[in-house]
Amino acid sequence: MNNQLIIHEFFQKYRCITKQANSRLQQHDLYNAQWSILYILDRFGPLSQTDIWRYLNVEAPTITRTLTRMEDCGWITRTTGADKRERIIQLTEKAKILIPEVKETTDKFEQDMLQNLSQEEKEMLFHLLKKMGSTQHSHQLEEHNEQ
Numbered sequence: 001m002n003n004q005l006i007i008h009e010f011f012q013k014y015r016c017i018t019k020q021a022n023s024r025l026q027q028h029d030l031y032n033a034q035w036s037i038l039y040i041l042d043r044f045g046p047l048s049q050t051d052i053w054r055y056l057n058v059e060a061p062t063i064t065r066t067l068t069r070m071e072d073c074g075w076i077t078r079t080t081g082a083d084k085r086e087r088i089i090q091l092t093e094k095a096k097i098l099i100p101e102v103k104e105t106t107d108k109f110e111q112d113m114l115q116n117l118s119q120e121e122k123e124m125l126f127h128l129l130k131k132m133g134s135t136q137h138s139h140q141l142e143e144h145n146e147q
Contacts, residue, residue, distance in 0.1 A: 017113060024109045028102050029073065033058075033066055035102065038075060038091070042099050046090035048081055 021032040030038070036056055041047060047055075053063040067089060070076045075095045078087045091099070114122055 020113070021106070021109060024105050025102070028098070028105065030075075030102065034070055034075070035106065037063075037066065037070065037089075038095060038099060038102070041076065041089060041091050041095075046088050049078075049087045049089060052089060 018032050021035070025031060025035055037052060040052065040055060049060070049063060049067065052067075053060045056063070067076060067078065071078060074092055076089050077092055078089055080086065081088045117125065
């Protein structure tokens with residue numbers, strides 16, 4: 001099979017998923033990029049900005065802009081870490097209260113997106129996506145969370 005065709009289809013699905021996720025998250029005044037940050041903070045607890053951009057594979061300035069908007073909307077707080085340059089990001093009480101409602105929306109969205117796949121196909125897709133390319137840092141966060 002042609003690699004270009006596979007990657008093209010992957011990007012087409014990615015754009016479709018992102019667009020539909022943004023549409024569903026609009027009711028919570030969130031975008032998918034913001035939900036990704038809320039999701040990992042909910043899953044792993046407070047993280048440094050560096051941990052966030054490395055885990056999400058996003059450029060640091062992009063994360064900084066997104067975090068500023070999220071802080072302005074009351075979703076997160078930023079505090080100084082051990083090093084004065086380090087910023088620790090954590091959920092606000094507002095976020096902790098609203099995340100279960102957002103999760104209901106995302107759970108429904110995810111069910112809709114994967115409804116045509118069997119459980120075996122979902123597991124295979126997950127395995128293939130993990131195999132396609134991942135960062136060492138994301139594995140470190142996941143391993144830390146499992147302990």
